[in-house]
Amino acid sequence: MTWHPRRKAGAALLLMLALFAIVGPWLAPRAPFEQNLYGILQVPQLAEPLGTDHLGRSMLARLASAARLSLGLALLSVASAAVPGTLLGLLAAWRGGWTERLTGAVADAVLALPGLLLVLLLSAFAPGDYWPLYVGLSLVLWVEYYRVTRATARVVLASHHVEAARLLGFGPGYIVRRHLLPELAPLLATLMSFGAGAAVLALAAMGFVGLGAQPPAAELGLMMTELLPYAAEAPWIIAWPILLLGLAILGLVLVSTGAPAEAAA
Amino acid sequence: MMRLLPGDMAFRIAAGRYGYDMVTAQAAEAVRAELGLGLPWFESLVAWWGHLLRMDLGVSAVTGAPVAAEIAHQLGHTLALALAALAVSCAIAVPLGFAAGLRPRGRLDRLTLWLSVLLRALPPFVLGIVLVAVLAVQLGLIPAGGDAAHGSLIAPALTLGLGLSATAMRVARDAMAAVTASPYFLFARTKGLSDRAALLRHGVRNAAVPLVAYLGVQLVFLVEGVVVIETLFAWPGIGHALVHAIFGRDVPMIQGTALVMGLLFVALNTLVDLACAGIDPRVRIRRGR
Amino acid sequence: MTRIDTHPLLAVDALSVASADGQLLAPVSFTLEAGRALTLLGESGSGKSLLAHALMGTLPRGLRAGGTLTVDGRRCDAADPATRRAMWGRQLALLPQEPWFALDPTMRVGRQLAETHALAGLGNAQAWRRALHDLHGLGMAHAAQAWPTTLSGGMAQRVAFAITRAGGAPVLIVDEPTKGLDRVWRDELVARLQVALGEGCALLTITHDIAVARALGGDVAVMLDGRLVERGDAAAVLGAPGHAYTRALVAAEPANWPAVRAPSPGGDEILRACGVSKQFGDRSLFRSLDVTLHAGERLAVTGPSGSGKSTLGNVLLGLVAPDAGTVHRPDRIQKVRYQKLYQDPAGAFAPHASIGRALEDLAALHRIDRTRIAPLLKRLKLAPHLLARRPGAVSGGELQRFALLRALLLTPAFLFADEPTSRLDPVTQQDTLALILEACAETGAALMLVTHDEEIAARVSDRRMAIGYDTPFPQCTRPCQ
Amino acid sequence: GKAVFAQPLPTLRVIGPWELSSLDPLRNGYLFSRMQVTETLVDYDAAGVPVAGLAAGWQMSPDGLQWRFALRPGARFHDGTPVTAGDVVAALGRARHAAGVLGAAPIAGIDAETGAVSIRLARPFAPLLALLSHSSTQVLAPASFGADGTVRAIIGSGPYRVTELAPPQHFAVEAFDGWHGARPAVTHAEYLSVGRAEMRALMAEAGQAHLAYGLDPGSIARLQRGRAVAVHAVTVPRTTLLKLNASHPLLADVRVRRALALALDRRGIASAILRDPSLAAGQLFPPALPGWRDPRLPALGYDPAAARGLLAEAGFQPDTDGLLRRGPDRLALMLRTFPDRPELPVIAAAIQEQWRQVGVAVRVAVGNSSDIPFGHRDGTLEVGLLARNFGVVPDAFGAVAQDFAGQGGDWGPMRWSSPVVTAALAALPSTPEGPRAEALRRQVADTLHDAMPLIPVVWYRQTLAASPRLAGVSIDPFERSYRLTQLQWKT
Ligand SMILES: Nc1ncnc2c1ncn2[C@@H]1O[C@H](COP(=O)(O)OP(=O)(O)OP(=O)(O)O)[C@@H](O)[C@H]1O
Numbered sequence A: 001m002t003w004h005p006r007r008k009a010g011a012a013l014l015l016m017l018a019l020f021a022i023v024g025p026w027l028a029p030r031a032p033f034e035q036n037l038y039g040i041l042q043v044p045q046l047a048e049p050l051g052t053d054h055l056g057r058s059m060l061a062r063l064a065s066a067a068r069l070s071l072g073l074a075l076l077s078v079a080s081a082a083v084p085g086t087l088l089g090l091l092a093a094w095r096g097g098w099t100e101r102l103t104g105a106v107a108d109a110v111l112a113l114p115g116l117l118l119v120l121l122l123s124a125f126a127p128g129d130y131w132p133l134y135v136g137l138s139l140v141l142w143v144e145y146y147r148v149t150r151a152t153a154r155v156v157l158a159s160h161h162v163e164a165a166r167l168l169g170f171g172p173g174y175i176v177r178r179h180l181l182p183e184l185a186p187l188l189a190t191l192m193s194f195g196a197g198a199a200v201l202a203l204a205a206m207g208f209v210g211l212g213a214q215p216p217a218a219e220l221g222l223m224m225t226e227l228l229p230y231a232a233e234a235p236w237i238i239a240w241p242i243l244l245l246g247l248a249i250l251g252l253v254l255v256s257t258g259a260p261a262e263a264a265a
Numbered sequence B: 001m002m003r004l005l006p007g008d009m010a011f012r013i014a015a016g017r018y019g020y021d022m023v024t025a026q027a028a029e030a031v032r033a034e035l036g037l038g039l040p041w042f043e044s045l046v047a048w049w050g051h052l053l054r055m056d057l058g059v060s061a062v063t064g065a066p067v068a069a070e071i072a073h074q075l076g077h078t079l080a081l082a083l084a085a086l087a088v089s090c091a092i093a094v095p096l097g098f099a100a101g102l103r104p105r106g107r108l109d110r111l112t113l114w115l116s117v118l119l120r121a122l123p124p125f126v127l128g129i130v131l132v133a134v135l136a137v138q139l140g141l142i143p144a145g146g147d148a149a150h151g152s153l154i155a156p157a158l159t160l161g162l163g164l165s166a167t168a169m170r171v172a173r174d175a176m177a178a179v180t181a182s183p184y185f186l187f188a189r190t191k192g193l194s195d196r197a198a199l200l201r202h203g204v205r206n207a208a209v210p211l212v213a214y215l216g217v218q219l220v221f222l223v224e225g226v227v228v229i230e231t232l233f234a235w236p237g238i239g240h241a242l243v244h245a246i247f248g249r250d251v252p253m254i255q256g257t258a259l260v261m262g263l264l265f266v267a268l269n270t271l272v273d274l275a276c277a278g279i280d281p282r283v284r285i286r287r288g289r
Numbered sequence C: 001m002t003r004i005d006t007h008p009l010l011a012v013d014a015l016s017v018a019s020a021d022g023q024l025l026a027p028v029s030f031t032l033e034a035g036r037a038l039t040l041l042g043e044s045g046s047g048k049s050l051l052a053h054a055l056m057g058t059l060p061r062g063l064r065a066g067g068t069l070t071v072d073g074r075r076c077d078a079a080d081p082a083t084r085r086a087m088w089g090r091q092l093a094l095l096p097q098e099p100w101f102a103l104d105p106t107m108r109v110g111r112q113l114a115e116t117h118a119l120a121g122l123g124n125a126q127a128w129r130r131a132l133h134d135l136h137g138l139g140m141a142h143a144a145q146a147w148p149t150t151l152s153g154g155m156a157q158r159v160a161f162a163i164t165r166a167g168g169a170p171v172l173i174v175d176e177p178t179k180g181l182d183r184v185w186r187d188e189l190v191a192r193l194q195v196a197l198g199e200g201c202a203l204l205t206i207t208h209d210i211a212v213a214r215a216l217g218g219d220v221a222v223m224l225d226g227r228l229v230e231r232g233d234a235a236a237v238l239g240a241p242g243h244a245y246t247r248a249l250v251a252a253e254p255a256n257w258p259a260v261r262a263p264s265p266g267g268d269e270i271l272r273a274c275g276v277s278k279q280f281g282d283r284s285l286f287r288s289l290d291v292t293l294h295a296g297e298r299l300a301v302t303g304p305s306g307s308g309k310s311t312l313g314n315v316l317l318g319l320v321a322p323d324a325g326t327v328h329r330p331d332r333i334q335k336v337r338y339q340k341l342y343q344d345p346a347g348a349f350a351p352h353a354s355i356g357r358a359l360e361d362l363a364a365l366h367r368i369d370r371t372r373i374a375p376l377l378k379r380l381k382l383a384p385h386l387l388a389r390r391p392g393a394v395s396g397g398e399l400q401r402f403a404l405l406r407a408l409l410l411t412p413a414f415l416f417a418d419e420p421t422s423r424l425d426p427v428t429q430q431d432t433l434a435l436i437l438e439a440c441a442e443t444g445a446a447l448m449l450v451t452h453d454e455e456i457a458a459r460v461s462d463r464r465m466a467i468g469y470d471t472p473f474p475q476c477t478r479p480c481q
Numbered sequence D: 001g002k003a004v005f006a007q008p009l010p011t012l013r014v015i016g017p018w019e020l021s022s023l024d025p026l027r028n029g030y031l032f033s034r035m036q037v038t039e040t041l042v043d044y045d046a047a048g049v050p051v052a053g054l055a056a057g058w059q060m061s062p063d064g065l066q067w068r069f070a071l072r073p074g075a076r077f078h079d080g081t082p083v084t085a086g087d088v089v090a091a092l093g094r095a096r097h098a099a100g101v102l103g104a105a106p107i108a109g110i111d112a113e114t115g116a117v118s119i120r121l122a123r124p125f126a127p128l129l130a131l132l133s134h135s136s137t138q139v140l141a142p143a144s145f146g147a148d149g150t151v152r153a154i155i156g157s158g159p160y161r162v163t164e165l166a167p168p169q170h171f172a173v174e175a176f177d178g179w180h181g182a183r184p185a186v187t188h189a190e191y192l193s194v195g196r197a198e199m200r201a202l203m204a205e206a207g208q209a210h211l212a213y214g215l216d217p218g219s220i221a222r223l224q225r226g227r228a229v230a231v232h233a234v235t236v237p238r239t240t241l242l243k244l245n246a247s248h249p250l251l252a253d254v255r256v257r258r259a260l261a262l263a264l265d266r267r268g269i270a271s272a273i274l275r276d277p278s279l280a281a282g283q284l285f286p287p288a289l290p291g292w293r294d295p296r297l298p299a300l301g302y303d304p305a306a307a308r309g310l311l312a313e314a315g316f317q318p319d320t321d322g323l324l325r326r327g328p329d330r331l332a333l334m335l336r337t338f339p340d341r342p343e344l345p346v347i348a349a350a351i352q353e354q355w356r357q358v359g360v361a362v363r364v365a366v367g368n369s370s371d372i373p374f375g376h377r378d379g380t381l382e383v384g385l386l387a388r389n390f391g392v393v394p395d396a397f398g399a400v401a402q403d404f405a406g407q408g409g410d411w412g413p414m415r416w417s418s419p420v421v422t423a424a425l426a427a428l429p430s431t432p433e434g435p436r437a438e439a440l441r442r443q444v445a446d447t448l449h450d451a452m453p454l455i456p457v458v459w460y461r462q463t464l465a466a467s468p469r470l471a472g473v474s475i476d477p478f479e480r481s482y483r484l485t486q487l488q489w490k491t
């Protein structure tokens, strides 16, 4: 399979980010938690290539460890939202009737329950960990995939080619793979790439209302929250995590826009 | 469910009520006695349902005001903000996304891609601060916060809407790209419609199917997702209130809010479903069979 | 017909089409004159539709046009579609080969037509009246408020034609405008094309129906394998064909087919429908219909367009639930052995998977011997390299044959063939039908063939059914016990 | 273009982080007394001296058990009704709720007399005046209450009356014509709650707020550079401190507590997080509490080597990972704090790292503020980081007494007591102001400095960004009033 240059660029970008997450800590002069209260908010310089944060910690070291934690968890939360969301959406569109009504009601119920409550409940089981936050997020976020999938799948399922495939004896798995997914892929790819960014930002929002900040671990979203007060003084400091997140989203978008359905169009 | 959460409810409520300096064990015990928090959970739930049947949502454990009145006040603000943000996001995402989708891989497509990546990577509070710093402080165009001044809806709605438009723009673009590649769109053009007319009559409606489904979900998330914006811009909305209620373990308030929001969402979703079916007859026809 | 003075409206100079793999259409040059028809006949897959798209500037991505054309005095580079964009609908109009896909699924039929009338500067009300008038003239007065997905194949064909005509463009290119239409509507359509000619239009018609070519008169051109092999005055060429292929083409007209042997009746019952009725809205398609089919039997179904032939087949296959009555398919026969050839083959393939992939998947699913594919390809005159293409990148006739191939791989017990040869040139049509009959005979499959062509119906089967008339042919139904 | 949305003269806008979550004086009453809508019997001046409030004057019986407060003659509520002794008694009765400060006073009874209120005490209690200045004792007109006794409106007797109420964010006031004093220059004002410090700073800068309370250090630095606003600051009697569980096996040893105190780089924290090294807490009581603070005490220092020494003395040895152990126990602590004051989690992170340097493993849990008193009660709290306001009322005695009573109060030490402190606090209420009282207070300060049941970290400063168009701006160190009546518009 030949890859579109855009896709290659995206993959290269993601690879670079992964590399940064892995080797970054070695590049950094200090451990991510080491502070220097007398050298805060320093501008980037040779010793501190990305400057220091509000507690004089090395931004390079913190970004690298945040990249590892956040991007991994963001992908996890996207996957754990997209997979059940899409599957349920497909199921609802496929079966219609009470299956659709039931899953729809569940989705409504999830939306009606304050998502924050879910996240809080989950984080009560493992206080201080980040994964409950992300998993809690995906408990809410799957609805997005569910509804969008259902809406698109309904139209596709009404088409002749799906009817023909059924007549030819193909099962749901095949129809999903060959008929539905190619149609859904660009949309899902977009939602997922941006969803990874949304997950990180959602965590930033939680930090903003005072949830989830468990020092000293570095997490992209929470870094943005805690650096906000220093944005006016040292804008470059808060720019780093934003830049990193932006690059990650860009990489994902580029990789996914090369999806098969579009490449051949 | 609230009782599963860590921390003692009476203490939490006392903290919410009196401010943390004043929370003492005595205050907490007074709260416990006043609200009957010692009761087993099912008794309080039954009591709540009983009140509910009489259309009574109770009074907030923290503020002591009737829940219904508080929700009415806050929900109105939140809905105003959510709708304004949705309008902003549509106003940005739909034209830009559609225009980008008309020429996939064109210059505008690339530009909007960068734009939406940037908007998606910027946390709303940073965006909000930047907007206020530029629009309110530097240019003095809009008021910065609070609901008191006229036009104070602008900054929060803009912030929220911009953030939302990031993904919506791409969804719109993908949908439109699919439409422009379709034979009926080509036929609409070869039969003589101008690009604009073809877009308006045959492009928009077809591209709207996935977009409406997506925006429908967004509207729902908006109501809760506004927390940050409400906190940042001192907007007296329900997201902000709900967060406080959850932190303060204000059970009547949470129950009331969840109930009202649940009803609201069911209504919204039904509306979105109807809209989807209204836009696309194929869905209706298949169901009719 | 009165002849009006002719002048060239469209002059084509060395127009060619190439893909990355090579040339699909060798350079052709011709002119289209006002009031004179040019009819393109030719082998299925010879490049007729590509020629039409190259003229319009609507070639699919990946294909390139070469040469130049002059429309109404203006020269355009064929490779640059931008110059023709402004002429669309006003100077140039194209009726695409797949009318079903050309209609916007989210707009009612009447409005799609009316908006085209409005382009001529009519007010909304007047445009709507014109649209109703058009639909009425095409026998579809009741369909103005219908959604495109509810149209029958022939109805979609007629609507798309009306829309193409509505703009009043002087250069009219119509790609198989009569396929799927019964004789009455075919003649009506031809009459309308003649009216257009009378109004001074230049007409390029692509068709497989030689009767249409004859009726239109003017010039005919015959295409084979991406090049023009013969052209000249219609009567002359069709009366005394010069090229061997043209001769074959004319000889293969269904009217010239030898009558086929009726199959020996008997065999197990394959399908029994008792008292089935179906109506959509307040339009009743058929009422209390009984159909019984035994192994090896052939039933030809005819009827006016939109009368419910496809719907009947869908009811028998269980794809559409009847309003009343029952359909019985014996349990001993596997479900997948009830097969259907779709009226619109383009809609019946997953658009994003290559044809080869689709066949491969089918073979894997039902453990079909893959060596059966190659001989069938050959028999259907399908080039193996087409397997790598997606359904959108082959010609309509090619896809129709692939659909047949796909159905035959499953050795059907019952085959509902909905206009299986309507997109094929007469030669291929004859071959293909022969293949269908042969395959059915071999496997003892019951065949239900829908066709608008009485000649074909007559030659395929003695058992006939006509629906949409007040009294169905008495012999087609057998009472249920 | 800057002037487009700036308010024209009449309405003064005050913004602060506090939300108007309730009208109840016990809950959010302070906003109304700060905006000078309501009054308390006693008021305090900038020097911390009690002055007349709603009470024109007061007398104490020689035994200190009977107080009589004469009401200001002619005092009227905003609805025109006169303020009666009965109204005051009712207000004080409500304020004796468990969550009100008055609950701490040994009050035997409160009686209405004509034009006066008398309070009987069970024992002498000097800080009574201070308690009577607390906003929870504010006096509301009877018409303020609904049939069920809940507060429905705010009808006070101060120089301003409420014109608009939109909880939880906003309310507006205007000068009250029936006020006995001179008509203030600021005739209209409003309060708006804005949660984020950054936004408050921006609003002040944009001219959309005239007084913006509570600024973050980053914004202060920026505002001071510009000329758009004047920045005022005053240290307030609030100390950010670590509350230690003295019964915890690891913390029971005073050497460990001292070591933990020595391991803190307060100057670093103060300069990095609060941007003012002078806020490093040299002792528990801040300079804003002159009576309590002992100026002779050596300021707490930063000496990690000494800290390690003390820990070694206490039996802790470094493990391979550099963290300390004593036998099977790791020197690991859980530090609880809460985000209500945004600097607390940041300080917690700094402390975590500084303690790690001397070998103490700390896990930080940022939760709700009530987790600390709750953890105090059920004994699970190990270390809590909090900001304690000793100036809830102008006399810090109330807060101190509450914190150090018995084994320690909810916001004071935990399971720690000292006979010296107990005795001093018992003696103070009946000790008249003078060298003797001063000595007692010093005893308290010195004992705390030595035993370290609470580790002071930094002091606190209240900041205010004021519009340059205002004259007479000042901050009340006791956070009782926004002093609207003292403001003047500059022409
Ligand atoms: N997008 C494409 N890419 C590559 N090849 C194509 C594409 N579309 C059509 N072809 C090939 O070009 C040839 C001509 O196709 P065309 O559709 O013009 O045939 P046609 O003469 O119209 O046949 P029919 O009568 O069956 O419609 C066919 O062999 C077809 O496979």
Ligand SMILES: Nc1ncnc2c1ncn2[C@@H]1O[C@H](COP(=O)(O)OP(=O)(O)OP(=O)(O)O)[C@@H](O)[C@H]1O
Residues within 6 Å of the ligand: B285, C146, C149, C150, C151, C152, C153, C154, C155, C180, C280, C281, C285, C303, C304, C305, C306, C307, C308, C309, C310, C311, C312, C343
């Ligand atoms: N889902 C539907 N809803 C409403 N009407 C429908 C639907 N499907 C088909 N029809 C109508 O039923 C009628 C019969 O359709 P059908 O496709 O069976 O016709 P047909 O005999 O196959 O015609 P043709 O020869 O043109 O293909 C048409 O008038 C069509 O508009």
Ligand SMILES: [Mg+2]
Residues within 6 Å of the ligand: C048, C049, C050, C097, C175, C395, C396, C397
């Ligand atoms: Mg063709």
Ligand SMILES: [Mg+2]
Residues within 6 Å of the ligand: C152, C153, C154, C309, C310, C311, C343, C418
């Ligand atoms: Mg049909």
